[in-house]
Amino acid sequence: MRIPLNPVILIDDRTEVSRQALTLARQFGEPAAIALDAFQPFAPDAVAASVVAQDPSAVFGPGTERGNDVMARVAARMGLPFAANCVAVTPGDAVTLTRLRWGGSLLEEARLHSPRPLITVAPHAVRPDDGPPPPEIHVDRPDDREFVVQVRERIQPSDGGVSLAEAKVIVSGGRGVGSKEGFAIIEELAGLLGAAVGCSRAVTSAGWRPHSDQVGQTGTKVSPDVYIACGISGATQHMAGLKGAKRILAINSDPQAPLMLNADYTVTGDLKEIVPAISAEIRKRR
């Protein structure tokens, strides 16, 4: 396989997001791929060095934690600007692009003034084309100093509980739950539904729940079939984590709370009465 001079490079993690990045990259030429896991275990500087060694004319990658990490290393090495989490890109003297701000709560239209655009693509933002997969460049092992930052060990999670990111149903509580102990009724309902327990940032900041339960921009982004939000006002920080939810049920004493206006179903009232009543109704029907 011959790789052209100054190729368009796709940093490829072999997921849907990389295929979306590939679709945008094709506007700039015929991309060739370098695998994000070209070196095992993961060594981000080694991947970045391999990308830069191709003297690329443009680099695209997935807007994931690892994709953004490696692209930032590429940008620092090449001394060029980098636009993260783009949803649309148009070639030109200056590349015109749209990217996500505030975890997707705001769109930014920008111009990238760079001879060699460096772009990551936000998940779910682009419909992937059905063009052929890119040829993969088999890279040589870079110098040892590129392996100073390398994964030494992977700790697997202990089993138990439903993972928030994968859960089909989530029962989530906010400041309106009132206390750490107040989550007993949330946990009871979650148990009956086989659901994961979630919460808002106000709850983790107060120390009522661990950060691993937090849904939102700086917590976990979720995509359940049903999301039951109890006493959560719906700040943009929280809503940024909810975009993938199929159905949202909001329970709140304030009918004007932002989450009540952005839910599929609403119930107005005191969650301390409503949540146990739902649990009782489920038990009754079984």
Next chain:
Amino acid sequence: MRVAVCVKRVPITGGRIVLTDDAQAINTQHLGFTISPHEECGVEEAVRLVEANKGESIVFTIGPAEAVEQLRDCMALGIDRAIHVRTYGRDWDGESTARVLFDVIRANEEDEGQFDIIFFGNESADSGGFQVGMRVAHALGRPCVTGLKKVTVEGSSVRCEQDVDGARDVYVVQLPAVLTVKEGLNLPRYPSVPGRMRARSKPVVTLNVERPEQRLELVKLAVPAGQGRRAESLGAGAGAASAIVDMLQQAGVV
């Protein structure tokens, strides 16, 4: 031990983002300000490291005159002093932010010695560029590990833990290092009243630097269209339980 932490003043957006008439910024007329949540954990970690190991912590920011409020907040939590690069009006892109932070950090290190750790948030809450820490690390020639949920200093090295696909990846790098952290790293303390009092008299150095050329140039902002959720009322109070469970059955989860 010398520890630095870099922070950015951002608005507390609340429930609904409203833009200025020219769509260049968020209308912050009625909003409070804070620092990015990830950075709050960087501040807490810096304070804990200096409490445990002695030494000094410095907070850096690039922002408007009012950003001194956020610097005082950081010092109320225990950061020793602050360096403030003042901006006038417009935001800076990630590349120019990193270039100027590097200059300012290097100048400080030449006078006072190397930082063992420089903390950044993994990404800023507002622009989410995912790059400032990495660029500063590269310019300083130091290793950078991103997205950390746990940081443990072990002698002359630091053990770094990162959440990946439900598992946890561990890196170990030598100090000095640049670490970008995420919320969940720790539970930041609340400022105490004596802490706030002490913060008032802690030193803030203000620097003026010309805004570099912006190669990622903001054209305008837009609020994305809503997701068209219909907000159908299922009733009020405990009496709504039956309608709720009907809905859950339709959704196939009961």
